[in-house]
Structures are given as structure tokens and as C-alpha cells.
Amino acid sequence: MATKTWKIGEYCKGGIITAIATKTNVTIIAKDWDYSQGSNRGTSQKNAKEFDRLTLDSNERNAHHTLYRYLTWLTTHYYAEEIIKWAEKYTKLNPTIYFP
Numbered sequence: 161m162a163t164k165t166w167k168i169g170e171y172c173k174g175g176i177i178t179a180i181a182t183k184t185n186v187t188i189i190a191k192d193w194d195y196s197q198g199s200n201r202g203t204s205q206k207n208a209k210e211f212d213r214l215t216l217d218s219n220e221r222n223a224h225h226t227l228y229r230y231l232t233w234l235t236t237h238y239y240a241e242e243i244i245k246w247a248e249k250y251t252k253l254n255p256t257i258y259f260p
Contacts, residue, residue, distance in 0.1 A: 165178045171239065172234055173234050179246065186216050188216075218254060231243055
């Protein structure tokens, strides 16, 4: 299991995204910035409140596309791609696109 936190700030709803990747799934946690600790990136944001979460099975149809859509809802295309690149180091996301 791998975990990484991006303190994006104004380019992200809430300001913080934490990703957890395993061999079989990816979890994205969106958090609100904890201003009681300060407003710069060097501050500890361990107590930041979670406001949204997505857990995605990597074998699910449209896994890559679903993750991309969720991340672009939270942040910009650039950060969405950076987070997906990081997640793909630890799990293989199914790229199959299914249109019912």
C-alpha cells in the first residue's frame, strides 16, 4: 500500500488530495485545508477534515476514466494527470471504455 498527499491549495476544492493505492484499488480522499495550522504548504495537515472520498477497483470497467472524471471535478487537468500517473505506479487501471 502506498499513500501520497498533494497540498494543492487554490487549484483544488478543499485544497488537499490524499491518494492510497494498492494492487487492486485506488482511494482518493478530498480534504478541507486546516487553517488552524497555517496557510502555507509546509504546515502539517494531518487533522484536515475529509469531505469526499472515492474508492475504485482497478479492474472495474472505465476505472481510468472514472478516476480522471472524479479528479477533474476536484482539481485541474494537470493535477489529475499527476495523481493518475502516481497511482499507476502501484496499480494497473483498466482503460476499457464502456458505453451502455
